[in-house]
Amino acid sequence: MQWEVGSALNIASILVVVIVFAAMLIWVERRLLGFWQDRLGPNRVGPFGLLQVVADMIKIFTKEDWIPPFADRFGFVLAPTIIMIVILLSFSVVPFAPGVGIVDSNIGVLFVLAMASLGAYSVMLGGLSSDNKYALLGSLRAAAQMVSYEVFMGISLLGVVALTGSFDLREIVLAQEGGWFVVPQFIGFVIFLIAGVAESHRLPFDIPEAEQEICAGYHTEYSGMKFGMFFVGEYLGLVLISSLITVLFFGGWQGPLLPPLAWFFIKASCFIAFFILLRAAIPRPRYDQLMSYGWLFLLPLSLLNLLITGVVILSAN
Amino acid sequence: MVKITVDGICYEVDPANNLLQECLSQGLDLPYFCWHPSMGSVGACRQCAVIQYRDAEDKKGTLVMSCMTPVTEGGIYSLASEQASNFRADVIESLMTSHPHDCPVCEEGGECHLQDMTQMSGHNYRRFDKQKVTHRNQNLGPFINHEMNRCITCYRCVRFYDDYAGGTDLSAQASHHHTYFGRFEEGSLESEFSGNLVEVCPTGVFTDKPFSAHYARKWDLQSAPSICSGCSVGCNITPGERYGSLRRVVNRYHNDINGYFLCDRGRFGAHYVNSESRLRGAKDASGLSVSTREVEERITAFASEAVIGIGSPRASNEANFALRCFVGAENFFAGHSDADHEALQVLVECLRDSSFHSPSVREIEQADAIIVLGEDVTNTAPRIALALRQSVRNAAKDLAEANRIPSWQDAAVRELAQDSLSPLAVFASGSTRLDDVVSIKLNVDGVSLINAANALVERLSGRSPNYSDETLGTTMQSVEATYSALVGAKRPLIVSGSGAGVALMRCAANIARALSDLRSQSCDLVLLPAEDNSVGHALLAAGENTLTTALAKLATGEIKRAIVIENDLFERAPTESVRAALTAAELLVIDQIETPTQRFATLTIPSATFNECETTKVNYEGRAQLSFQVGEGSEAAKPVEKWLNVEASAHSDSLIARCAAEANDFARLGECLPNPTGRIAGLKVPRQSHRYSGRTAMNADKNVHEGKQPVDDNSVMSFSMEGMLTQKDSSLLATAWAPRWNSNQAISKFQAEVNGELKQGHAGVHLIARSNKGSPYNTEQLIGMDGPxxxxxxxxxxxxxxxxxxxxxxxxxxxxxxxxxxxxxxxxxxxxxxxxxxxxxxxxxxxxxxxxxxxxxxxxxxxxxxxxxxxxxxxxxxxxxxxxxxxxxxxxSKAVYDAIQSRLGLTNLVVNDAAAGAH
Amino acid sequence: MSDPIVRPHSKSWLAKFGELVKDTLTSQVVTLWRVFRHLFVATDTVQYPEQQPHMFSRWRGRIILTRDPDGEERCVACNLCAVACPVDCIALQKTEDEEGRWYPEFFRINFSRCIMCGFCEEACPTNAIQLTPDFEMAEYKRQDMVWEKADLLIAGTGKYHETNFYRVAGKSIGGKDKGEARNELPPVDVRSLLP
Structure with a gap:
């Protein structure tokens, strides 16, 4: 195992940029959703409504930090911090550009998967400690959904790993100099995309927090900054999945003319926008549909993808 | 019981009744107008049509009016058949052709039998486009509004007013579709029961005038079961409150007492709680107001030395008992006059006497020979006068039975009976309002009345006669006639009261005792006290603690302090003796209204009226009944027991329970309290209807932030819509309402059978057990005459x-x-x-x-x-x-009477024997 | 009746796979594309308050009390609006003039509770209470949201110009005697026996 840790400046700037970017996404999403629904979205606070984020932050920071008397205090406080921590840790292995990144690890892919599965604890803990039936239902759904989709999320990546011959994300990017993996691994990309949405429980797979069915699921009882952490955590997850897709299937920072960081930013932003489009367009499936879709369709498909990749690699050799 | 089939369902019904009544008893919804549970059928409105089938093979059937159809074994009927329901819809459509489209401005709207029946019959849209018949209204006096256009000609008003209540000044006039119900000329309706027209009329022809002046819809009234404070009968009433003031009083069905009807004193007299003369705040001798806190301190300090407490027959048991606890039993004195005190001693003795039975109002209606001794029942206990009026019809009922006419065939029975009446003997000085149904009338002075009564006793007991035609003259004929009536009766009844004087009450007891001995069974005896809680008050006041004793103690300075509750002593004793006593004493008066007694008070404290507190009262039968608080009342006017700060003792959770535990004769008082199993899941019973409106706006002018609903910790009733209506306890049933039945006719849904007991049970409890066997009173006259x-x-x-x-x-x-x-x-x-x-x-x-x-x-x-x-x-x-x-x-006198200056004059006086040109 | 749920056992594996592909590739992708195109469609948002929206006359906004064509108060204090109100924000008290016309002694709407449902308008038998297109009723103090009759009553007939309750109803008022309402015969002379 190799760990190459970047400079402190590197770490700090990445952390700040990622969090600010995630926060700004709240505004971006609302504006984009607005346009797709023939509305304007928030346009009153500051130019183009840009300062809406600031207004929201002021509001959420000054709200009463309320813990319901019936909740389990420890778990209740711990849950939102876990999701922030594990997702921020995942970012540590993402290679944004040559020389920009926190850690270069030869097991980067595995680390990301490991952190993603830890995220399930946050959601479960939040739901259980709230002592509320909707929260409990939400956390049950979240646990089942995240555990299920993790399986073929991992399998879908194995094609990429096999092609590169490494778990190191930086090496995976470098391996795409000749062509993006999205071409040979298209099925893997589609499966990873879907699994990624499910992992970050974004719409249309926001079943654990479906407002119409179970209030707000596992974060029903949360308010103030603790809710804010769940909220920003979700957007961080969105950024993470977009970054990973860029890295794994679309050649990371690679591209002509523009500086590498800009290419990374452009590619990741496209996927973020795509995720928001998903939210605007696709209705939420039923819970049983989600599970049967995963286990009966995506899992066989991902295994098939792996099998074919293996056959092709072996026959090429 | 016989079995009938209605729309394919088999029911067991009483063959003595008509089909309509039995359908309603079974809970079926069948529209009707002219039939009334206590007035029988006349078949005037054609609204209750059903199909009657000859036998199971008969598929066509015949259309019959269910109110005119006796139920027979095996009868097959249909309410739902198309023919019958179309007929009913057509009938109501024709009844509605001249109806004036003014429901929004009609006081009956929302509790209108016509509205209910129209809905039930399925007539929705007016098709008749011709012109409507209109009528001019009459001013029918201060009680009743007249809006003749709304009439549907069901004749219920005249059947109640003339046939049932014996009124003479309301009649059906003109003919065909011009039929008009009104007086011959404008003027106050004379009957003492005119207020019942409001409830009898199925639509809004007769409405409650005082209610209309501060009107609220039925659903907006906050109501609770209450007891009338007008007289000693203890009629059950439902007062309705809105915006903190009493709006109206309506009848509350009680099988044994008032049934469906109240008198006008009860219905309209309750408005005294809104009067200008209500005490609104405590004030001292100089008329300056005193804070509630200071009042409480001064009351506590008042007990530092001996205090005489003078109770009141118009105060509740709790108030009198609290005063007795406050001053001690030896210092608690009766608040009625000495004559009343003596009368009530007689009354209570008779209540304990196993020779007598105190009939309820329902039982009075069943008496078939009655003697009223000296008491002017119409003016002292009006509801009983109405019952006496029904009892004289027992002869007609017997006649009908002999001719096999069912008693509910009202018109036929009256036609058959013509003038035959059960004997009603009235021995009195002067005319009474019952004179038109009196068969034996003795109209003499007081001494002769006693002589006549003594002669009757002698006649009944078969003793050697002291009285004869020679001594009594023509009086003896009345005595003889009464004697034969009483002896020949199945259920004789003797009526007297404190209004007749104690001597005649004793005579009445003697007559009843002689009759009881003669028949070797207890005899119905009604002795009427003057006020709503006279009996309860008399039971609490010891025999020797009379008002005169109290006044003497105060006048001589033996005791220097006195508390008078809810009483005006100038109505109870000679003016001079009261003035002497009150001038000498330091006086504290707690009362609802301003009285002359308060001029002598160092502190006058307002107390809660009947609708502002939860209390018990004892009626003429010795029946204790619970009256619930209706509105919140004001902080300034608390019930006497709260002012005196006498609460529950260690081993009882309410003052009522404590009274039951500590006062003699009150042991069963606790049974008045609501049955704890009668409530659903222990929820309180709402005083407001489920459609009470304006809750977020009523007080918004004062403060837009809505306060908490007032809490009534001591009661099982809540001051809101919260809670659940009771299912088992009749004492908690305030307003009758059932789906599709918004009017008072909904009561049939709450009766085990029409005219029967409430499904919720039986309210009120007889406090006194009959254990003694007394002896006749000495009724010799000792008073000498000192004037012409x-x-x-x-x-x-x-x-x-x-x-x-x-x-x-x-x-x-x-x-x-x-x-x-x-x-x-x-x-x-x-x-x-x-x-x-x-x-x-x-x-x-x-x-x-x-x-x-x-x-x-x-x-x-x-x-x-x-x-x-x-x-x-x-x-x-x-x-x-x-x-x-x-x-x-x-x-x-040489002075000149100025009727205008005296405000009232004599024009309102309604008597049967006014001389020509009296007004 | 067709069962919308695709049951795992009801179809062959291949057919199901084909259906899933169809759903995912065609339906969902087409949806995504159609929604995406809305990026280039003009928005419907009205930039209130710079831009004033067009209010339709049946909009349920501020409640008014109107007068009949004779200029008299239409409200007869029947209490039906109050009882229809689901939030119980209407309170009134009936009173009567010397000639028998009913009108409200006070009429109060607590607009801080009102949900502008319009049930009161539907319940009103005289078209007195009406909802108007005015929605700009915000106040800084909640107490100012309580409107009394003086605030509610307007000088005109509102949306319905013809309605005149007392010209139809049989109750007589000042200026309209018995028999003078629509479709009424003159009052009956009860002393007459003529048909």
Whole structure:
């Protein structure tokens, strides 16, 4: 195992940029959703409504930090911090550009998967400690959904790993100099995309927090900054999945003319926008549909993808 | 019981009743108008049509009016059949052709039987486009509004007013679709029961005028079960409150007592709680207001030395008991006059006596021979007068039975009976309002009444006669007739009361005892006290603790402090003795209304009226009933028991329970309290209807932030819509409402059978057990005559009651105090109607209280008797009857009677025997 | 009746796979594309308050009390609006003039509770209470949201110009005697026996 840790400046700037970017996404999403629904979205606070984020932050920071008397205090406080921590840790292995990144690890892919599965604890803990039936239902759904989709999320990546011959994300990017993996691994990309949405429980797979069915699921009882952490955590997850897709299937920072960081930013932003489009367009499936879709369709498909990749690699050799 | 089939479902029904009544008893929804549970059927409205089938093979059937159809074994009927329901829809459509489309401005709207029945019959849209018949209204006096256009000609009003209540001044006039129900000329409806027209009329022709003046819809009224405070009958009422003021009183069905009807004193007299003369805040001798806290401190400090407590027959058991606890039993004195005290001792003794039975009002209606001794029942216990009016119809019912006509065939029974009435003997001085149904009338002076009663006792007990035709003259004929009536009766009844005087009450007891011995079974005896809680108050006051004793103790300075609750002593004892006592004492008065007694008080404290507190009262039968608080009342006017700070003791959780535990005779009082298993899941019972409106706006002008709903910790009822209506406890049933039945006719849904007990059970408890066997009273006359005229007091339904006479509507029907002579005495004295006459011979009427009264000549006043009505202190026009001698000479006064200055005049006086040109 | 749920056992594996592909590739992708195109469609948002929206006359906004064509108060204080109100924000008290016309002594709407549902308008038998297109009723103090009759009553007839309750209803008022309402015969002379 190799760990190459970047400079402190590197770490700090990445952390700040990622969090600010995630926060700004709240505004971006609302504006984009607005346009797709023939509305304007928030346009009153500051130019183009840009300062809406600031207004929201002021509001959420000054709200009463309320813990319901019936909740389990420890778990209740711990849950939102876990999701922030594990997702921020995942970012540590993402290679944004040559020389920009926190850690270069030869097991980067595995680390990301490991952190993603830890995220399930946050959601479960939040739901259980709230002592509320909707929260409990939400956390049950979240646990089942995240555990299920993790399986073929991992399998879908194995094609990429096999092609590169490494778990190191930086090496995976470098391996795409000749062509993006999205071409040979298209099925893997589609499966990873879907699994990624499910992992970050974004719409249309926001079943654990479906407002119409179970209030707000596992974060029903949360308010103030603790809710804010769940909220920003979700957007961080969105950024993470977009970054990973860029890295794994679309050649990371690679591209002509523009500086590498800009290419990374452009590619990741496209996927973020795509995720928001998903939210605007696709209705939420039923819970049983989600599970049967995963286990009966995506899992066989991902295994098939792996099998074919293996056959092709072996026959090429 | 017989079996019938209605729409394919088999029911067991009573063959004595008609089909409509039995359908309603079974809970079926069948529209009707002219039928009334206590007035029977006439088949006038054609609304209750059903199909009757000959047998199971008959598929076509015949259309019959269910109210005119007796139920027979195996009968097959259909309510739902298309033919019947179309017929009913057509009938109501034709009834509605001239209906004036004014539901929004009709006081009946929302509780209208016509609205309910129209909905039920399925008539929705008006198709008739021709012109509507219209009528002019009449001013029917201060109680009733008239809006004749709304009439559907069901005849219920005249059937109640004329046939049931014996009124003479309301009638059906004109013919065909011009039929008009009204008086011959405008003027107040004379009957004492005119208020029932409001509830009897299925639509809005007759509506409650005082209610209309501050109107609220039925669903907006906050109501609770309550007991009338008008007289000693204890009728069940439902007062309704809105915006913190009492809006109206309606009848609350009680199987044994009031049934479906109230008297006008009860219905309109309750408005005294809104009157100007209510005490609104505590004040001291100089009239300055005193804070609640200071009042409480001063009451506590008051008990530092011996205090005389004077109770009141118009205060609740709790108030009297609290005062007794506060001052100690030895210092608790009766608040009624000595004469009443004696009368009530007799009454209570009779209640304990196993020779007698106190009939409920329902039982009074079943009596088939009655003697009323001295009491003017219509003016002292009006609901009983209405029952007596029904009891005389028992002869008609027997006749109908003999001719195999069912008793509910009202018109047929009346036609058959013509004038045959069960014997009703009235021994009285002067005419009574029952005279039109009286078969034996003895109209003599007081001494002769006692002689006649004694003669009757002798006749019944078969003793050697002291009295005969020689000693009594024509009186003996009445005695003989009464004797044969009583002896021949299945259920004889003796009625008297404190209004007749204690001597006649004793005579009544003797008659009943003689009859009981003769028949070797208990005899129905009704002795009527004067006020709503006279009996309860008498049970709490010890025998020797009379008002005179208390006044003497105060006058001599033996005890220097006194508390008087809810009482005006100037109505109870001679003016001079009261003044002497009150001047000497440091007096604290707690009362609902302003009274002359309060002029002597160092501190006057307002107390809660009947609708502002939860209390019990004992009626003439010894039946204790619980009356619930209706509205929140004000902080300033607390119930007496709260002021005196007498609460529950260690081993009882309420004052009622403590009273039951500590006071003799009150052991069963706790049974009045609501049945704890009667409530659903322990929830409170809402006082507001499920559609109570305006809750977020009613007080928004004062503060837009809505306060918490007021909490009533002590009661099982809540001051809101919260809670669940009771299913089992009749004492908690305030307003009858059932789906599709918004009017008071919904009561049939709450009765086990029509006219029967409430499904929720039976309210009220008889406190006194009959264990003694007494002996006859000595009724020899000892009073010598010291004047040519006997002064006999008469009472008026409107005015003689100290609380109801503060009601604005009642005041419009009250009259001045008057003195009445027969025409020959008046001629001899040289006076005519409206002249002033002085009692006691002084021409200036120098007796305290101004005993110079206008003359009102009544044709049936016995010679040598002067009937005196004392007037009402509510308008300050009252003489103190305790100042009057029993016998006196009369003299014309030189002063001039000014009816306008005295505000009331005598025009409102309704008597049967007014001399021509009396007004 | 067709069962919308695709049951795992009801179809062959291949058919199901084909259906899933169809759903995912065609339906969902087409949806995504159609929604995406809305990026280039003009927005419907009205930039209130710079831009004033067009209010339709049946908009349920501020509640008014109107007068009949004779200029008299239409409200007869029947209490039906109050009882229809689901939030119980209407309170009124009936009173009567000397000639028998009913009108409200006070009429109060607590607009801080009102949900502008319009049930009161539907319940009103005289078209007195009406909802108007005015929605700009915000106040800084909640107490100012309580409107009394003086605030509610307007000088005109509102949306419905013809309605005149007392010209139809049989109750007589000042200026309209018995028999003078629509479709009424003159009052009956009860002393007459003529048909």
């Amino acid at each position: 005229f006997e002064i006999r007091l008469v009472r008026q339904i409107f005015g003689s009651d100290s609380l109801s006479s503060h009601s604005a509507a009642i005041q419009k029907r009250m009259c001045d105090a008057y003195l009445s002579l027969c025409p020959s005495d008046a001629r001899e004295m040289g006076v005519v109607n409206g002249d002033l006459v002085s009692i006691g011979g002084n021409e200036d009427g120098s007796i305290e209280g101004g005993a110079t009264l206008p003359l009102y000549i009544r044709k049936e006043t016995p010679i040598g008797v002067a009937l005196v009505y004392a007037g009402s202190s509510a308008l300050g026009a009252r003489i103190n009857p305790h100042d009057l001698p029993r016998y006196a000479s009369l003299a014309p």
